[in-house]
Amino acid sequence: MEPLSNLSAALAQAIQHASGIDVTGATLQRVSGGSINRAYHVRVGEQSFFLKLNSAQALPMFEAEADGLAALAATDTFRVPRVLGCGRTEDDAFLLLEYLQLRPLASDEDGQRFAEALVQLHHDTGEHYGWSRDNFIGAAPQANTPGDGWARFFINHRLIPQLERARAKGYAGALGRDADALLERAPGLFVDYRPQPSLLHGDLWHGNAAIDEAGRPAIFDPAVYRGDRDADLAMSELFGGFPSSFYIAYRRAWPMADGYEQRKTLYNLYHVLNHLNLFGRGYLGQAERMIRGLYMELRR
Known part of the structure; x- marks a missing residue:
């Protein structure tokens, strides 16, 4: 002390x-x-x-x-x-x-309770994507200018700023070549998909999720905005994931729409690029693989 x-x-x-x-x-x-x-x-x-x-x-x-x-x-x-x-x-x-007083999610019951709470949170919807103010994802600025088009919002306010930072730090190469092609094709993932502007935690990895002393699900360290609920679900899978009971309970209550797996990779690319920009080259290979994989899928 x-x-x-x-x-x-x-x-x-x-x-x-x-x-x-x-x-x-x-x-x-x-x-x-x-x-x-x-x-x-x-x-x-x-x-x-x-x-x-x-x-x-x-x-x-x-x-x-x-x-x-x-x-x-x-x-x-x-x-x-x-x-x-x-x-x-x-x-x-x-x-x-x-x-x-918090503890990590551990049991099937923990996962189910957390899923039930997250479904309720995601049912809190608004008229526009974005938020009333800009905020941060980790230590990086996160722009939240409200808009009506989800694909346009995510590309312009999430992917492009991170790619610009990555290039400014010298991470060009394949990241730069394939990223531009991916940005051109990414709207194709949303042709028949119009997600509700749900209230999102925004940085929902397992380190920002817990259970309190009364057994109630807890969250903290947010990067909130209104967007596709899939973005929170995708982030939950990125760094270790949650108990399998969480995913079962969430999808039972609110099934995922077709195309989630591709959207998941696109949404998580944002977080991997952010880690690349904040923490360095160790995330470069992962970012390159995600960009290349998505680009190849969207070329078909």
Whole structure:
């Protein structure tokens, strides 16, 4: 443990100003919080909180996360950590959240409950694709300008920005050659497919999903927008996946439309490109294979 005051008196004051919580005498324990932020379990007497810290310039990222958490909480479908305060000092941006006792999804029952909650979330639909504000996918900007055409939205606001970043970082080669051809043909996946603009978590890998102490499904670290529910389902399969009971229960409640497997690869290409841009060349081969495979399928 380390005293909160060791971080800075300014940070302690800013947290109290933003949240109304007196953190005098608080203690910190560093916890896992992903690769982007510094995360702490904060204890103040008998109270516990979850604190995210980053550089002061990261405040827009935390503000967007707070907005996404509020949107998810408003649906009353999942347990979502309550936002208690968000702000910055000269050196640090912070997000203070309710501390939840969480565990990974493990049992068939966990998977089924999570699926039932996700179906409810996806039934929260709007008139347009996108969101009322731009936000972030990890540390990368994510544009959400509302629109009526799903294929156009996904290509223009998801794939093209990531491909431009990849090229700027020097990942051209086959990635660049085949990607342009893929973008031309990708709308063909949506000729007879008009998904509802569902409320999406937006970054739904298993590390952002859990079960709380009461057995209720929980989600956090969102990148929300309204889009095709398949995008959330696709992401859930990308990095290890969820229990098989999750997929069985979801599809029983709301079957997938034809063409899901191709759409899944296209949607997950967005996340693989984002990982390439954030974490480096280790994702280049996977991105190239996905682009090439989709392009070859769409040429038929």
